[in-house]
Amino acid sequence: MRIIEGGGVTSPSGYQAAGIQTGIKESGAKDLALVYSTRPANAAAVYTTNKVQGAPIAIDREHLADGKARAVILNSGNANVCNGDVGLDHARRMCSSVAAELGLQTEEVLVCSTGLIGVPLPIAKIETGIPRVVAALSAEGGAAAEAIMTTDTLPKSCAVEVELESGRAVVGAMAKGAAMIAPNMATMLSVVTTDAALSSGQLQELLSQAIQRTFNCITVDGDMSTSDTVILMANGDGSGEKLGERDAECLYEGIEYACRQMAQAIARDAEGSSKLITIAVRGAATEADARQVGIAVANSSLVKTAAFGNDPNWGRILCAMGYAGVDFDPETAYVSLCGTNIYGNGAGLDFDEDKLSAAMQAEEMAIDIDLAMGKAAAEIFTCDLTYEYVRLNAEYTT
Amino acid sequence: MRIIEGGGVTSPSGYQAAGIQTGIKESGAKDLALVYSTRPANAAAVYTTNKVQGAPIAIDREHLADGKARAVILNSGNANVCNGDVGLDHARRMCSSVAAELGLQTEEVLVCSTGLIGVPLPIAKIETGIPRVVAALSAEGGAAAEAIMTTDTLPKSCAVEVELESGRAVVGAMAKGAAMIAPNMATMLSVVTTDAALSSGQLQELLSQAIQRTFNCITVDGDMSTSDTVILMANGDGSGEKLGERDAECLYEGIEYACRQMAQAIARDAEGSSKLITIAVRGAATEADARQVGIAVANSSLVKTAAFGNDPNWGRILCAMGYAGVDFDPETAYVSLCGTNIYGNGAGLDFDEDKLSAAMQAEEMAIDIDLAMGKAAAEIFTCDLTYEYVRLNAEYTT
Numbered sequence: 001m002r003i004i005e006g007g008g009v010t011s012p013s014g015y016q017a018a019g020i021q022t023g024i025k026e027s028g029a030k031d032l033a034l035v036y037s038t039r040p041a042n043a044a045a046v047y048t049t050n051k052v053q054g055a056p057i058a059i060d061r062e063h064l065a066d067g068k069a070r071a072v073i074l075n076s077g078n079a080n081v082c083n084g085d086v087g088l089d090h091a092r093r094m095c096s097s098v099a100a101e102l103g104l105q106t107e108e109v110l111v112c113s114t115g116l117i118g119v120p121l122p123i124a125k126i127e128t129g130i131p132r133v134v135a136a137l138s139a140e141g142g143a144a145a146e147a148i149m150t151t152d153t154l155p156k157s158c159a160v161e162v163e164l165e166s167g168r169a170v171v172g173a174m175a176k177g178a179a180m181i182a183p184n185m186a187t188m189l190s191v192v193t194t195d196a197a198l199s200s201g202q203l204q205e206l207l208s209q210a211i212q213r214t215f216n217c218i219t220v221d222g223d224m225s226t227s228d229t230v231i232l233m234a235n236g237d238g239s240g241e242k243l244g245e246r247d248a249e250c251l252y253e254g255i256e257y258a259c260r261q262m263a264q265a266i267a268r269d270a271e272g273s274s275k276l277i278t279i280a281v282r283g284a285a286t287e288a289d290a291r292q293v294g295i296a297v298a299n300s301s302l303v304k305t306a307a308f309g310n311d312p313n314w315g316r317i318l319c320a321m322g323y324a325g326v327d328f329d330p331e332t333a334y335v336s337l338c339g340t341n342i343y344g345n346g347a348g349l350d351f352d353e354d355k356l357s358a359a360m361q362a363e364e365m366a367i368d369i370d371l372a373m374g375k376a377a378a379e380i381f382t383c384d385l386t387y388e389y390v391r392l393n394a395e396y397t398t
Numbered sequence: 399m400r401i402i403e404g405g406g407v408t409s410p411s412g413y414q415a416a417g418i419q420t421g422i423k424e425s426g427a428k429d430l431a432l433v434y435s436t437r438p439a440n441a442a443a444v445y446t447t448n449k450v451q452g453a454p455i456a457i458d459r460e461h462l463a464d465g466k467a468r469a470v471i472l473n474s475g476n477a478n479v480c481n482g483d484v485g486l487d488h489a490r491r492m493c494s495s496v497a498a499e500l501g502l503q504t505e506e507v508l509v510c511s512t513g514l515i516g517v518p519l520p521i522a523k524i525e526t527g528i529p530r531v532v533a534a535l536s537a538e539g540g541a542a543a544e545a546i547m548t549t550d551t552l553p554k555s556c557a558v559e560v561e562l563e564s565g566r567a568v569v570g571a572m573a574k575g576a577a578m579i580a581p582n583m584a585t586m587l588s589v590v591t592t593d594a595a596l597s598s599g600q601l602q603e604l605l606s607q608a609i610q611r612t613f614n615c616i617t618v619d620g621d622m623s624t625s626d627t628v629i630l631m632a633n634g635d636g637s638g639e640k641l642g643e644r645d646a647e648c649l650y651e652g653i654e655y656a657c658r659q660m661a662q663a664i665a666r667d668a669e670g671s672s673k674l675i676t677i678a679v680r681g682a683a684t685e686a687d688a689r690q691v692g693i694a695v696a697n698s699s700l701v702k703t704a705a706f707g708n709d710p711n712w713g714r715i716l717c718a719m720g721y722a723g724v725d726f727d728p729e730t731a732y733v734s735l736c737g738t739n740i741y742g743n744g745a746g747l748d749f750d751e752d753k754l755s756a757a758m759q760a761e762e763m764a765i766d767i768d769l770a771m772g773k774a775a776a777e778i779f780t781c782d783l784t785y786e787y788v789r790l791n792a793e794y795t796t
Contacts, residue, residue: 394707
């Protein structure tokens with residue numbers, strides 16, 4: 001696996017992308033992005049499990065019924081959620097406009113929107129912008145990652161090359177942050193592309209597994225948005241030859257790597273956070289158990305404020321482990337913080353508090369948990385809870 | 399049902415209580431409390447479901463095996479959690495010392511501890527204090543509620559008289575706050591007393607139901623402590639005559655009322671909070687569904703920061719409803735805030751934002767949710783998420 005520096009969704013062959021400004025955002029920042037496969041492509045997607053879902057998700061489910069897609073149109077500044085039938089109509093029109101410009105069927109176009117909830121999409125601005133974003137398509141296409149940003153401070157892209165028995169393949173990705181932390185915003189979006197040849201069934205399987213280990217392992221404040229969507233496209237080999245099992249496994253590594261890079265970038269860039277917290281749980285009976293314990297610790301406001309305050313407070317970590325709903329014995333579990341053992345044998349261990357507190361001041365903080373119940377493991381990423389989080393979310397902005 | 403102003407655990411007949419200072423707390427505040435029934439009493443308890451539990455809970459389970467208890471000894475300043483066998487020994491010694499002073503069996507005494515985790519109990523101070531707290535027992539006994547406070551700003555007590563076919567009965571209660579919000583602290587404690595005659599089986603049933611509708615309906619930050627304990631004692635009629643079904647129902651009203659008063663007082667007094675938020679969910683298919691939706695909204699950091707910022711942000715409320723894991727149709731659900739309808743028919747409703755924001759500045763804020771799925775309802779109590787919450791919990795204090 002070779003990392004492609006500065007790579008993104010257009011690093012695999014046969015993809016173009018663009019990002020432009022259409023005026024959806026009052027700030028005047030870029031707000032419309034397009035990812036396009038110049039060849040037929042299979043595709044799969046995973047959506048939020050929230051009961052309240054944006055109009056684009058309903059349309060994408062329709063359009064992906066046949067497992068094929070050639071383009072994804074994405075806007076930021078407006079999530080097109082809770083807009084009733086008008087929202088569905090707008091989402092469809094975004095797809096049909098792109099299809100008309102690119103000479104595709106409407107069903108070959110997917111749509112994602114991120115930003116304000118409950119405000120009708122300024123569809124005229126978007127429809128005026130679509131011919132421009134199509135004209136701007138290029139194999140470079142870096143502006144696409146910029147045009148999907150909302151409260152992200154940096155665009156998020158990556159690409160990686162994997163060695164297969166059938167030759168090389170590239171996986172590229174772009175994402176925007178889990179901006180649940182921004183007023184009225186509610187979307188994590190990611191588009192992952194590859195030039196390998198996979199059936200849509202294979203794509204769905206690989207994507208679901210990768211998401212479980214990456215995007216589903218980050219949490220900022222436990223709030224799950226109405227629009228979270230990850231799309232995976234594969235445009236390799238129109239001949240219908242699909243990857244063998246071994247090659248699919250190799251490619252999976254690339255997909256998981258790209259998804260993890262995007263997930264970590266999102267946790268690191270969460271607004272109001274001062275540090276990335278990685279919670280590694282091992283010794284679990286199952287991977288699901290490991291994830292559940294890690295997420296309980298990651299979502300604990302007490303753990304997150306202690307992290308902000310550089311307080312090596314093992315009691316809060318143990319308390320969150322205890323209510324995670326997973327079976328373990330507190331007498332045999334171990335907890336360490338920034339590499340220092342702080343809890344074991346059913347009690348707090350001796351450690352140098354000042355030294356450990358100083359170590360916690362770094363930009364990355366590690367919590368390692370051994371449940372002593374089995375051999376499964378999981379890694380969860382989160383950030384601390386700060387004054388800035390409260391400020392950003394308490395400001396009157398509706 | 400008649401509220402007894404200024405009442406508490408000694409309002410029912412045959413109870414005495416006291417609270418003294420023994421030096422467990424560095425502040426010099428009262429830290430040891432005793433509740434005593436002058437007659438034989440049946441008792442039941444409900445404990446935290448956290449996997450990590452304090453030593454007192456293990457001892458109380460032993461001592462309540464026969465459904466009887468005459469006294470509860472409680473200390474604040476130290477939770478006696480994660481102290482291994484020494485912790486169990488200390489908890490037992492607290493019970494045996496009280497039993498010796500009062501001429502009871504050790505098994506007739508229950509114990510509760512609240513405060514720091516992982517620090518051995520200063521058992522010598524407590525054992526020196528026990529003869530003094532026994533000597534201080536009185537039918538007035540108000541200092542008991544004070545001696546169990548940790549970060550509570552006010553002692554919490556109440557009492558109510560209920561009319562039964564078999565005569566009148568009184569229910570009294572005291573509680574200390576869900577101080578999950580205080581550094582390293584982890585305990586909500588409550589003792590409920592009555593002079594009615596109930597079997598321990600009846601007590602367990604009534605208490606479990608009341609807790610489900612009261613203490614289990616408050617949440618400050620979603621963290622569930624290692625020591626939460628609610629004890630219910632009934633010392634009526636040593637003759638063995640128990641309440642009939644109808645009288646038990648009447649008494650239940652009193653128990654639920656007392657528990658709700660204590661639960662609300664805890665939510666109101668949560669450190670760092672600026673307002674009490676009541677989330678009333680109706681139109682649910684089941685009471686459990688109603689509670690689940692209410693708790694998801696109550697635990698949403700985005701809803702709680704919006705409440706702090708007086709931001710009538712229905713998108714965040716709807717989003718939390720959506721991930722609660724309960725079936726409902728966003729097209730038919732309704733949400734109102736401080737009595738103003740803000741969401742319905744699948745979209746935001748028109749309302750005067752300035753006026754509503756002004757209404758949100760009161761000390762109490764109501765969120766009303768109609769799921770339009772059935773007839774069940776539940777009420778959940780929480781508080782807002784403020785700068786002060788972060789400050790209190792981020793301060794270096796281990």
